Amino acid sequence: MTAPPLQLDHLVIAARTLEEGASFVAAKLGVQTSEGGAHPLMRTHNRLLNLWGGAYLEVIAIDPTAANTDSSRPLLRPRLFALDDPAFLKRLETGPQLVHWVARVERPKVLTRWQAQYPERIASVVAMSRGANSWNLTVPHDGSFPAWQGSGDGVLPSLIQWDTTRHPGASLPETGIALKSLTGFHPRAHVLLEQMAWLGASHLMNVEVTEGAPVLVAQFELPDGSIVTMGETSETIEAAAQAARQAELAAAKPARKRAKSRKPEDVIETADIAETAADSSPDEAVQQDDGQQDER
Template sequence: MKLALDHLVVAAPDLDAGTDYVAGVLGIAPQGGGAHAAMGTHNRVLGLFGGIYLEVIAIDPAAAAPARPRWFGLDTEAVQQRLRDGPFLLHWAARVERPADLGRWQAQYPERIAPVIPMSRGSLHWRITVPADGSLPAWAGEAGSAGDGALPSLIQWDVAAHPGASLPRQDLALRRLGARHPRAELLRQGLAWLGADHLVAVEQDDGAPELIAEIETAQGIRTLR
């Protein structure tokens, strides 16, 4: 089974900072979005060519603390430390298309796929994989694990049409999603098993893990990282 690239996740200390960061790089500001009550977060979104979209996500200061750790590692010290330096491209999600079913797939391989939780925002309903501790997904091997935002969360939409199709069309197209990681080979193994290795180019780099999106704009190629 081959997965599809669903959306990119830009984490921000607050939505205004994240919106300004994306607008400064791409020339167009994310808008709309809303709150995720179960996670205590909120977002703004920006459509890209082909139905892919980008979301800016931040902890919602007006929301009650969730009953569980927030998704995408937002409660972890590692992510919070990076956010002190400003917004950054944290993560991405890969879509499971029907007739495959994300819940059944996870039940078959619970040691490899994180628990699936139902989510909603307004009229949108979806299921997404989130580790119980809220951490970013990781692929385990004999020498450790690899993830750090480069291994995708898995998502399946329970709506008639993908939400990216309803976003305003912009002159923005994702040309390349790349990742640099000190355990690149282990990361490639996980991506291949998931059926997502065609969606992200992984490079060996002994520095800090990094996710990079090259996006074509009216002003040329711009890079989110």
């Protein structure tokens, strides 16, 4: 039996706090996220939002109530999605961001077996749980994003396989929000495209080259038909900044006064007056002078 291709499972928005992430989504999409739960192993927690078509949006943050030490596991593994990386946490200081996406592995393919066959291609599989839900998820040992030949940066997907036949996203309130497009931008796009093809995930996302930092850009269609975009490429940011600078320069220039053009008939009339004055005879001038003397 041929295994079905990978499916989009969910998008990941990371934030410094869960409240900050939930407010970001509400401001962008106009809908409140639903309560998710805690991930004891990773010491994180999340909130969720249903997307049309079976996928969902996850807001994830470090759980401040989770213990950072555990007597039964003295060496806790790093949190997933780079949430223990100082550079990544610094990035989140500018606000919540769309940072990653997760592809679903459907049975009969078994994720643990697939990873064991190709450990150089697929990160280690971690058994996770949240409430009554349990699943297997690929998470590199250092908690970073999945990578191939040193490149990933959130653009390559993590892989997930749920232990239940009913997808958890089906239990979330319907929002009518649909993911219209998902595009990854990366300086080494060709490397990521190769790995995407090997995984069987090329149909899920476009990958394009950028000269700037890697980024995900997602477009959502709201129930009223409007389109909302999350994520910006460095090229888009620079173009917007350049447009703003040009607008400021244009506003600072003094308005030039345009000289009022003279109508053709005005020019003709002026010329006639000058010609009449020039044609006056000396005799007329003498007669005028004699007349003035008689009056005296």
